[in-house]
Amino acid sequence: MNRRIIPLIMCGGAGTRLWPASREVHPKQFLSLFGARSTFQDTLLRVSDADLFERPVIITNNAYRFMVLEQLAEIALEADVLLEPMRRDSGPAIAAGAAFAEARDKDAIVLALAADHVVSDTPAFRAACREGLAAAEAGHIVTFGVKPERAATEYGYINPGEAISGKVHAVAKFVEKPDPATAAGYVEAGYLWNSGNFMFRAVVLTDEYRKVDAESVQAVTDAVTKAGTDLGFVKLDEAAFGSAKSISIDYAVMEKTARAAVVPVACGWSDVGSWHAVWELSGKDGEGNAARGVAVFEDSRNCNVSTDRALVALEGVDDLVVVATQDAVLVSRQQDANGLKRLVAKLKTVAPQVTEDHIRVHRPWGSYQSVDNGDRHQVKRIIVKPGGRLSLQKHHHRAEHWIVVRGTAQVTVNELVKTVHENESIYIPIGAVHRLENPGKIQLELIEVQTGSYFGEDDIIRIEDDYKRS
Numbered sequence: 001m002n003r004r005i006i007p008l009i010m011c012g013g014a015g016t017r018l019w020p021a022s023r024e025v026h027p028k029q030f031l032s033l034f035g036a037r038s039t040f041q042d043t044l045l046r047v048s049d050a051d052l053f054e055r056p057v058i059i060t061n062n063a064y065r066f067m068v069l070e071q072l073a074e075i076a077l078e079a080d081v082l083l084e085p086m087r088r089d090s091g092p093a094i095a096a097g098a099a100f101a102e103a104r105d106k107d108a109i110v111l112a113l114a115a116d117h118v119v120s121d122t123p124a125f126r127a128a129c130r131e132g133l134a135a136a137e138a139g140h141i142v143t144f145g146v147k148p149e150r151a152a153t154e155y156g157y158i159n160p161g162e163a164i165s166g167k168v169h170a171v172a173k174f175v176e177k178p179d180p181a182t183a184a185g186y187v188e189a190g191y192l193w194n195s196g197n198f199m200f201r202a203v204v205l206t207d208e209y210r211k212v213d214a215e216s217v218q219a220v221t222d223a224v225t226k227a228g229t230d231l232g233f234v235k236l237d238e239a240a241f242g243s244a245k246s247i248s249i250d251y252a253v254m255e256k257t258a259r260a261a262v263v264p265v266a267c268g269w270s271d272v273g274s275w276h277a278v279w280e281l282s283g284k285d286g287e288g289n290a291a292r293g294v295a296v297f298e299d300s301r302n303c304n305v306s307t308d309r310a311l312v313a314l315e316g317v318d319d320l321v322v323v324a325t326q327d328a329v330l331v332s333r334q335q336d337a338n339g340l341k342r343l344v345a346k347l348k349t350v351a352p353q354v355t356e357d358h359i360r361v362h363r364p365w366g367s368y369q370s371v372d373n374g375d376r377h378q379v380k381r382i383i384v385k386p387g388g389r390l391s392l393q394k395h396h397h398r399a400e401h402w403i404v405v406r407g408t409a410q411v412t413v414n415e416l417v418k419t420v421h422e423n424e425s426i427y428i429p430i431g432a433v434h435r436l437e438n439p440g441k442i443q444l445e446l447i448e449v450q451t452g453s454y455f456g457e458d459d460i461i462r463i464e465d466d467y468k469r470s
Contacts, residue, residue, distance in 0.1 A: 007047035008097035020328040024356040029116035066364035085238035091252035102202035120268025128265035140261035145192025151183035156194040171260035279304035389437030391465035398452030407444035
């Protein structure tokens, strides 16, 4: 087999179905829910076999771009990273990836994958890719139909039609998420779960999309043609991309095309669309309880606990989800994913910040976390990666006092450049031009005490910045 597949990893979603662990600024694809790696990293490793796959293309947005680079570096992989100026759902995103791949190779075969899915059987997944490759080369848009393990109501289904080649069948019909009785009928009739992952020749996807929405295809093509580069990222043209219609690839193409095909696969797949799905995929004790973090169970069954720091103890309860982060606690029923959706919608109106921001805020140079705050003070814990440095900046409304607790800091304050070691500190007066960087080989950790009248992030006046933030 000479032709290799270009993986296109869709990494721009901000799903809150796993709130409060997953939030707008740090969504579930970057979380380590099932071990040391995130689902984004596992997805990339799944398509890292150089005999079958080309260099991957990742499509994400400005907010996640440095998390993407950091997680790529952690698994020693490289990729082309496309930045969407705004979200336009999976249709324009996949079309942009196809246009980019076609510019690289006019005969490109693209495998579009969600970054937040779990696959426990990688050899079976790769075998399905090989099975579907010939059909994709022949001009079909191949989707992966997962053999049902139960009568699930949270997935759409595919009715396989006539055989095309090998195990690949034409798609007779896509159907929406069913009620329980209908789902049972689908499983009995041999329907497959719709995984939402696709393989296609780039030119075929573009042609089929153009038949139903030529203007959006032209907009996306222009966005790729006019793309610029910034810090190694490919920035899609904002004006062009913004004129594309926001729509899923299912509605835009898959439910309309006559070229849809499906390859059945049993690879331990899940879209991890709820805390119940996390529980299903997690190790459990003899009573069916799963825990991520420190949890104690007494007379409790089939519960799922995820905690960042606080010990969680459950007594005399069954079928509960308890998720404890440092600024929010969720208690819900195992099975009611729609209830969580309604809850998050309500939270967005009464406390939007807890759906958007983590108490730990990630930055391209590291992270910071609020420890304490009052009317005239704020205390933060700051982590700077080796080689990372903050912007050269100043503040109009606050002074800062930095105490190094781990590593070594190089600090600029006006004309002074000073090395600050563990158990040493330095003071930055209001209005002083300053910069913090980590020249060492280990993480720099420090405590920052801010004093003044205003502590908002908009009181950062950046003079120079390695990451070109305004």
